[in-house]
Amino acid sequence: MRVLGVDPGLGRTGYAVVDGSAGRLRLLAAGRIDTEANTDIGARLVALSEMLGAVMAGCSPDAAAVEQLFFSTNRRTAMQVAEARGVILFAVARAGIPVAEYTPAQVKQAVCGYGGADKQQVTRMTRALLALEGNRDDVADACAIAVCHHHRARLSALVQAAGR
């Protein structure tokens, strides 16, 4: 299974395409989609959609996973992230790719086995699980979300098999 993980943002959206099956995962592609700060919001959202579309066209993911938002103290930023997130969910659905949503606690639980893990632990575990070399901290969250979806999908398959 090939999973597109997306860490949403208006100015900066991280993405990671993780291939394989849980236990044997590898990072196929990862990067950041940046949009220009001093530009019309509509134009930024169109650019985000187009660039994410190009990533999907290039990598043909089987599924996508997007982190769920929790509002921070900065409401303006939170609103902008939610607007970008809406366009991301739209773009993925339009491409016909099923999308799952995970809370930060679910991502931590799936990657570290503990929902209260801190950011450094998540990054370290993600790097280990994907055998990442070099500094890919800018896409660590997107990688973790994709890994989370792999682990949850494997769990679902195990549960289904046990129920037969």
Added chain:
Amino acid sequence: MRVLGVDPGLGRTGYAVVDGSAGRLRLLAAGRIDTEANTDIGARLVALSEMLGAVMAGCSPDAAAVEQLFFSTNRRTAMQVAEARGVILFAVARAGIPVAEYTPAQVKQAVCGYGGADKQQVTRMTRALLALEGNRDDVADACAIAVCHHHRARLSALVQAAGR
């Protein structure tokens, strides 16, 4: 000038197309775009984008105006509205239509001449300005946003003319 006013929501988006110039406005079209509650969020956003696209294709607006969001106590609802709003801004920009954003206070100020006006006052003034007959309360906010853009555009034109 033909203005598309949009009152964003995930389950229910109101729209109104107001034609003419300030002082002589008329409602060309108005309606609601509903998306099914028990459906995948991505599919709902795709449906919203497609239906809004059909409205724009049918009415060819010169400009669009969308209300700015302020977070209510219900954060989950606010986030969903922001996600829908992102897709609306995206769809309008992709159609090549310039979009303006107004706060609720700006809409009230433009329609009633008073930023603290209540919802009933705004609805009453909007109905009067557009010579609306029958009960169109479900699209009153979208109408008010379109009227707001007409009034602000006229004001900008007057200011520019005075500066010459």
